[in-house]
Amino acid sequence: MATTSPPRLFLTVDVEEWFASKELVRVGDDSGLRAASDIAETTSHILDSFARAGFVGTFFLLLDIARRHPELVERMTREGHEVALHGETHEHLSRVGDADFAAMLGRSRGFFQDRFGVRLQGYRAPYFSIDEPKLARLKTAGFSYDSSVFPCLPIPGWYGSWRAPLTPYRIGRRLHEIEPQGAFMEFPLSVHPALRLPGLGGYYFRNLGLGWSLRVMKGCLTRLGYAMFYLHPWELSDRLPADAGLPFYMRRRAGAWARESLDRLLAAARAVPGLKNSTVFEHCRQMSAGKA
């Protein structure tokens, strides 16, 4: 198992609204929900928390959010964060054709370049639903890395590449394969290093408790030298509707609890001796240059 030193923490945010997850919530016309959305406030809150803790993050954005809230993208780039891609829509990739996926990547790169002067380097699939044909498209579309492989025990119907490496690797044709000479990198999500159970992300953070997340984070940092945290802005919202068909695990502890726990988790990370933090692409670039 690859070990990097010093311990490195990557903070990632999948910038989407709760009602983008149509696989999990049943909403029809979402125009009213968009109008009432508090994503600008919740995303700004995350940016404020990162700034207070002295960390930078990588923000995987849906195109729709970047179009509606250019001020957020501008703030992210101004404050040294990385802007990366979460897709044009939040469709599960099993429902997206390979050619449509390639066209979406091209449109997205063009949009971020033209509108913000941002060259997209990283991608995360909605629902971590990356598959091998889509990975191949990503490699030829000008991206430098993917961050969609969840190397946990399989969660039936969802994800789980239990044979995949737990630390960044040069990903081959198959999701768990290392291609030693490859240039394209994978930055997997973090799981408990021995048990391969998820724990360092929004859903797990709120549903399994902060203690579990802290344990996974510290285990990953000390044993692997690598931890990848992820969160969604809506998890900090105290305005998630109770009557919109949101499953309990989406609403649970959203809002004040999640805000406070995020700050506690960042403070705990801050206390890890020798901790390094950068955007994902910055580390990808250093690894490619043989400097990390």
Ligand SMILES: [Zn+2]
């Ligand atoms: Zn997502």
